[in-house]
Amino acid sequence: MTKEMRLKIFWIVFSVALLAGAQTASAQDAASKQQQLKHALSAYGQAWSADDAAQRAKLLAGIWDDSASYTDPTADVKGTAGLLSVIEAFHKQFPGARLVPVSSADLHHGQFRFAWKAVGADGSTVVDGMDFGELGPDGKLRKIVGFFGPLPTRM
């Protein structure tokens, strides 16, 4: 084996190892982002479901960016106080209601979607819908846009 051949083989092995390492790191990163989102959306759902206002604020503290926006067909607010006031109004309208995820969350490039339903105290669905949002690099939710009901049929 010539010196050049040995060098060539070394570079091939080295490049493959680098590439494998990078892919593993990237897969780990994706899995960790998915975990972050799972954690954030779990706390988010609990905050919507909590009857106690102080408990809601505590749940949002770790996962809701304070400059985050929340928008649905009936609301368009900024920050933790904004979201808390929307949840407060939801509980006034539907005392004892809970937010239940209907799908897992889909995530790419920090952008996610998931389906949910709000279940009243009597177990009936009071509204269902889909949320789209952004997960920040710190694992906090930066934006949620909700839509109610199914996708509109084509006109």
Next chain:
Amino acid sequence: MTKEMRLKIFWIVFSVALLAGAQTASAQDAASKQQQLKHALSAYGQAWSADDAAQRAKLLAGIWDDSASYTDPTADVKGTAGLLSVIEAFHKQFPGARLVPVSSADLHHGQFRFAWKAVGADGSTVVDGMDFGELGPDGKLRKIVGFFGPLPTRM
């Protein structure tokens, strides 16, 4: 009737007229926004479906904000040139493919969603999904985030 009573009645009638006017304006505004979105998404779908690159650029010119972002599981680009390069790659992979809307668009607070499918030259669906996005006050698309396939089932 006293002068005060007449004044009171005048103010009630005046207020009701103002309110009715504001509501009509708001309904007209919502309908006009929906029209803007319909126009923009129609041109957007045609741009994805056009085999000719110059034709695609022409279709996007009126409806794609030049600082708009386009993100899907395989792409994350900015501006008209960015979106055109993604559509170019799509046509290289699926020559003759067309983008077909599957639902109407849902719009509130400048935020929208709609479902679509990409149909290959042989008529089979090559990929389907859902797009979420933002419509600017000027009627141009400012952001699209796409997801492929159905919502993931709950784990």
